[in-house]
Amino acid sequence: MTEFLRPTRRALLAGSAGLLAMPSISYGQSDVLKIGHLTPRTGFLGPLGEFAVQAATLAAEQINAAGGINGRKVEVLFEDSVNPQTASSKAERYTQRDKVACIVGEINSASALAIGQVVQREKVLFINTGANSDALRGSDCRRYMFHTESQNTMMVKAAGRAILDQGLVRGKKYYALTADYAFGHDLLRVANKYLGENGGSIAGSDLVPTELTDFSPFLLKLRQGRPDVVICNLAGAQVTNFLKQYSEFGLRFPVAGFGFDTALAWGAGPGNFLGTWPVVWHHLLEAPSAKAFTAAFRAKYNRPPENQGWSDYTAMKVIAQSMNEIKSIDPTKVVEHLESGAKFDISKSREGYFRASDHQLMMEMFAITALPAGQARNAYDIFTASAAMPVSSESLETMAAAKEENACTFPA
Incomplete structure (x- = not known):
């Protein structure tokens, strides 16, 4: 991330x-x-x-x-x-x-x-x-x-609410690319659960080594698989590299992700930054x-x-x-x-x-969506943001995993 x-x-x-x-x-x-x-x-x-x-x-x-x-x-x-x-x-x-x-x-x-x-x-x-x-x-x-x-559940719920509203979940097939380490494995588990519960189905899924810089093999799989939406569960500079190469390949499938940091959008730049992503805060x-x-x-x-x-x-x-x-x-x-x-x-x-x-x-969470390159005001203001989630009438705990879903027993 x-x-x-x-x-x-x-x-x-x-x-x-x-x-x-x-x-x-x-x-x-x-x-x-x-x-x-x-x-x-x-x-x-x-x-x-x-x-x-x-x-x-x-x-x-x-x-x-x-x-x-x-x-x-x-x-x-x-x-x-x-x-x-x-x-x-x-x-x-x-x-x-x-x-x-x-x-x-x-x-x-x-x-x-x-x-x-x-x-x-x-x-x-x-x-x-x-x-x-x-x-x-x-x-x-x-x-x-x-x-x-x-936590990952909060990220998934924030982006998930947004792409549900965009019609990219229910009845849709998704292809997931996931960082191959603890964060990615956990994020994929939470994402599959959320998407499945909301009517999405898996078209394909791959684990991506964290040191990988060339995404060509995975981009070819996406082109052949023709999913309704690409789910990017990558981390850190992986996200920036993937988005740049995705644009270069000319793929047009909608992109969304469940783990993100705004620095990665800035690294990709206007035009390369695509899709809808969750953030815990933005400037x-x-x-x-x-x-x-x-x-x-x-x-x-x-x-x-x-x-x-x-x-x-x-x-x-x-x-x-x-x-x-x-x-x-x-x-x-x-x-x-x-x-x-x-x-x-x-x-x-x-x-x-x-x-x-x-x-x-x-706390509140947010989803951001990339602006078209021509609408970006500068190198940093390259997205629009959702209203805070949950809304003011909801408990802040709405976004987190319920206690029975993710039980914690503190060691002595």
Whole structure:
């Protein structure tokens, strides 16, 4: 698939000018509070990791300008997670050597699982900002792991509602191309369930190695199979490469996907970006805190933030708000606070909260649809967006997997 204090909720994601300084509280500790940031900086997920690092950096600057965490300056340590083995070893270093207050980040679901195992053993808070696998909220859930990133079920329901409205599901045949790793396998399972329940049928399905760059064999299969819709369950730079090659092949089957990051649309560019996709957030939202975040990110990096950046920024702000509200950095106390139903301004029209049963952030989702090349206003505003899902009359939990569908039993 995808680089962040306030005493009042409305100021949570505002720029530093809108945040009130926190009182200085001395615990006889260092004046610096370390947060470990761990996410892919290279490989097929690297473009998303760059946004994650940039947004976490911005959030830390805003947090420090507002008084830090309990009067202590935040210092973020950044590492490239590369793969699950590296993620595990670096998480251990963060917790055992660097004594971080918490860990933020990750995009790869297998790496997030590895980090979750470390923090459960070390009893250190971890907020997953980019790994979508439902299993991380179900069979592989951990008491010290929380998720600002959406789970696959939420992504599938967001895009699924949109393509249902477009007449691309009921009575239609779909061909799925899926990233061959934990995220993709889980996404395909959820997607098949949703499409099947809503009257769709499978015309074909292939697993695609994450290192693949030439999609010609799969594009030939699509041409021969003539599906009603192509379902793209790829991840990271795979999506950008696929869309570019799809356009070059001149295929005209409608395209939709169930896992996405807006950076991948920008990488494909106007004309190559096609179809309808789910996002957890986008830079065109009108909520005041969303506009403040977008403006601050643009001013610092000369481009808008995308949804991976939003997630890391939000995680940093949630940590700071929580630790300041309870006046403690004790991980177990922070976990209890997050499980209590505490609400946060998350740069959307509705506040979010973490569901105690699985630690998933309950929040609105969106579907975006590519604009024709001639209608794109610039390199970034190349899509239209749906209204927030669920609608205001529905519970936020409507988008997530029901507890009985994805049961979580936290290990002791």
